[in-house]
Amino acid sequence: MFSWLANMVSTCLRPIRRYARMNRDDTDDSSSSEDALLWCKDLEKHSCGEFSFAVVQANEVIEDQSQVVTGPDAVFIGIYDGHGGPEASRFVCDHLFQHLMGIAQANGTISEDMLRDAVSATEDGFLNLVRRTFGIKPLMAATGSCCLVGVIWKGTLYVANLGDSRAVIGSLNGSNKIVAEQLTREHNASREEVRQELRTLHPEDSQIVVMKHGTWRVKGIIQVSRSIGDAYLKRPEFSLDSSFPRFHLPDPIRQPALSAEPSIFSRVIQPNDKFLIFASDGLWEHMTNQEAAEIVHNNPRIGIARRLVMTALNEAARKREMRFKDMQKVGKGIRRFFHDDISVVVIFIDHELHGKKIAVPELSIRGFADKVGPSNFKIVME
Template sequence: MFNGLVRSFSIKRVKNNNGNNDAKEAADEMAREAKKKELILKSCGYVYAEGSNNSASVFSKRGEKGVNQDCAIVWEGFGCQEDMIFCGIFDGHGPWGHYVSKQVRNSMPSSLLCHWQKTLAEATLLDPELDFEGSDKSLSRFDIWKQSYLKTCASVDQELEHHRKIDSYNSGSTALTIVRQGEVIYVSNVGDSRAVLATVSDEGSLVAVQLTLDFKPNLPQEKERIIECNGRVFCLKDEPGVHRVWQPDAETPGLAMSRAFGDYCIKEYGLVSVPEVTQRHISPKDHFIILASDGIWDVISNQEAIEVVSSTAERPKAAKRLVEQAVRAWKKKRRGYAMDDMSAVCLFLHSSSSSSSLSEHVHHVTTYK
């Protein structure tokens, strides 16, 4: 079960727009964390911080608000398991947001591997006859991944709070991640980035299925928690419809999401870093999953997004084309507003040779938003 987990990283060197080897930086950080914690977690596989291949496409573009606070990762061969892949989108905010998002990106995968191993081992010790190949294997595996994610997010947030070099008191980051293990995907969401699945309906049309909830402060369950913690939720006069979280007696920090890492100035007033964890079994009708930061979803609908990706002839260019389409849409729909950072990961669920041409479905789509 743990065979190969002590092997070292194999890094796919993909340079970002600034010429920095962001993928290697992320992988090296994971290796350091694993070594520091004295874990047998060094993992083989390929890490992409920006770049593409035929199984996944990654792209990020800086907006008009300063440094790009988004970052992403795709880790093939996650945990030295050939049938596992880890994908994530991290959207920072605040003065130190770009540092926070990178820190969360760099620490979350290795921490998740650690907790997954530990939880899996504990489950096996408690029940030596636990059969992951039996009829209840999906429930058992989901519970193990859910517990691993809950522990990971708690530890990542705690470590971030005590980080010596990053001031996350008024800064934070969202984290939307997916682990694919065989024919099952496990989705963990902290914040307002979104995961959307492209699948074929019973009528034969390519339709969008939203896999995650945008954790905005005005969601009933989120608003209730915030108010119970003496936080406030309201919109500014010049931003009608944009609900934000505020401290009880001050108009700060004004967060537009209800869950995030960091932002300790508002944590006692209802902001949490607890993830929503779900699973989905992949069917032959499921073609790909898009993970994207909220800047894209502000101007592109779920259906529009899958149409853009499905109509892209070359898979490695899919994420870039989606971001470019969102940039054009922003200039038309939100003229006068500074464009947000935009990042996307497109995870293709079947090999290009085994799946039918997605473009065949684009002309027969139904609206699904």
């Protein structure tokens, strides 16, 4: 049905390899079909196990940014799903981890409050950037990013979330079956509890949530209720005029329509906890928590993040009554009509490594950009 679209754009495809070098390790059938817009690290080590990392692009300029940072005693995961452009998500990827490390080194530990402070510092930094550039680049005020970060340190998992990316943990129950537990709550106006929260916070604004194009949206514009950036929905000084109709508000905001306050969660890792899945909403549009957990549990570790992405892509093609191999021929930009940018990190927890000093690469890996550098993951230990 959609093969004409694939044929139309396939002749226009530019070489993609310079944007996304791919790991071509041989794995089994569901992961072996190449996608020119797919990037992955099939299996790497962290201080208490291994991780798998994959990203696929859909937008003309990829808006998902993601990172894994490994250290001698900890691992950091970040999923930053941008909207309105890539500027906010890139800024978060550049700065949030560094803010957290600065706070952690000053205090010799990591805590929920420190994770919250790192998110706040990142929000302040981006709004300052918007302020400095507003005169020459006003649309910076309309860029924003969801933000999902996790840190495992000294046997405890810390998670902060703004927006609708999702963290899921897979644990074995008493019957030795894998059970998925969602660790984060989506800040998305499609959820009744979020709409009620917004109406409670904005009792005088009848337009705080509006059904538009079949979807509930904050101010009729955006689905997420919490983010980094989106300055025009937070501060009247960044209001955009009618020359930007997509982001123009007929009445100035009296108080921030969106929040940058993260939901914070911590959990002591338990012996039956086997792995974590961190992913942008592009994955969860095509599978449930339990389906994803069973895929991870029932398949080899190597390439498992890629397997999750490929499963989502196959499902996206099926929903469009399209053959997957035809969808693969569709270039970035047009590909967005079929699926979103998708970022996935799977963190395996090997309990036998807890408390042991093992040699692991201390690396900072940025998804899709394929940037690998030293981790700078230093926390002063008691």
